[in-house]
Amino acid sequence: MSGDGAGAGGPTVAGVMGLLAAGGGRLLDGRGLNSSYRVEWAGRPLSVKVHCAERSSATEFRRIGRVDAALRGAPWYPPVLASGLHGARRPRLVVVRPYAPGEPSDDARRQIAGVVDVLAQLAARGREVAADEELVGDYASVWLSGAREERSGVEPLLTGRWRGLGAAMDEQLPGLCAAARRLTRPDGLRVHHGDLHGRNLIADGSGRLTVIDWDEAGFARRPADAGKALWLSCRLGRGDFVLDPAATGRFLSALRARLDVPYADAGDLARLGALWFLPRRCHVTLLGRRGADLGDWYLGWVGRFWAGFRGNLELVTDVAAALEARSR
Incomplete structure (x- = not known):
């Protein structure tokens, strides 16, 4: 399942996860259940959230997408650039957004x-x-x-x-x-x-x-x-x-x-x-x-x-x- 929503040359879940697998991202500090990373895609900094397997599902995928549709255009909201369930054995929900500097x-x-x-x-x-x-x-x-x-x-x-x-x-x-x-x-x-x-x-x-x-x-x-x-x-x-x-x-x-x-x-x-x-x-x-x-x-x-x-x-x-x- 995927909802990448990326245009030509834009980030994809598979592409971003490939970068992480190759060591091309930085794991950010945190004590939450999910993992956050910063990656560079075509010179653009992105935030990647990899949800834990236990909290990754089609419902969670739909929830994130529905919220994204409701909030797009809000000046403080970083829109979803790509999202989907990644992996065959224990799929994990991956959500890619612009990285917020500051x-x-x-x-x-x-x-x-x-x-x-x-x-x-x-x-x-x-x-x-x-x-x-x-x-x-x-x-x-x-x-x-x-x-x-x-x-x-x-x-x-x-x-x-x-x-x-x-x-x-x-x-x-x-x-x-x-x-x-x-x-x-x-x-x-x-x-x-x-x-x-x-x-x-x-x-x-x-x-x-x-x-x-x-x-x-x-x-x-x-x-x-x-x-x-x-x-x-x-x-x-x-x-x-x-x-x-x-x-x-x-x-x-x-x-x-x-x-x-x-x-x-x-x-x-x-x-x-x-x-x-x-x-x-x-x-x-x-x-x-x-x-x-x-x-x-x-x-x-x-x-x-x-x-x-x-x-x-x-x-x-x-x-x-x-x-x-x-x-x-």
Whole structure:
């Protein structure tokens, strides 16, 4: 299966994968499940994303293509130049895009305005799309459809030093799912990036931003991108989860102004975003295959999130209440 979409002389999946096999590309750093490379094609720098075999399918191929059709022309969107399933024994989805020069921000709080601008445009583009149900879903979907099974699946991993993580899941999961359901709108389809935060907005020095890492793109009926971006764009540092009150206020104010998100929804939005930080057995297992220490790294990372969740959630609701009072 292929959807290369390349003109004469343009990149093809087979050609780009041949370059990589011959050592003609550079593997980029990252702890994700998929692999990113930079290659040169006819003097043009390209970004190549090779999805892991377990997450490569005809449905994923269609999802990436449908999102691409919805977003083409957006100034911050790098269009798909070629895509397809590559390999006979364990086919992998390969997606080729223009390489975005520049650097991500070391402090995601600086990118809050850009993040919310993209969120608003993703919502607007989604209103013009009719997507098949198999292309609709986000990180909350699996918990809403099968929380008990997901919780049971991760149980064998949550022993020893990870027992506290299991206790946090049991305490918080019902409230998180209830919040996600409250924010779900059957007619509220929007394009879903899946990992929208400041580190995925690349600035080239001239003020132009490019949004990268479209691995998890699809469509959603709740503000899943906004919920996740709240946690990833308003924290004091990348390694920890202590929210900055001032940044949280800017984020919630921008959401209200650009997407008409009421301040009263801030607590539910934070709970929705928190679903992304619940460990899943399949995710830990796949990370472990990439590196022996990545599974433990991931559990430690989400463990730090849940250690500070109560205090951070209280901060979000307090900031929202103050903003609401000021707006009256």
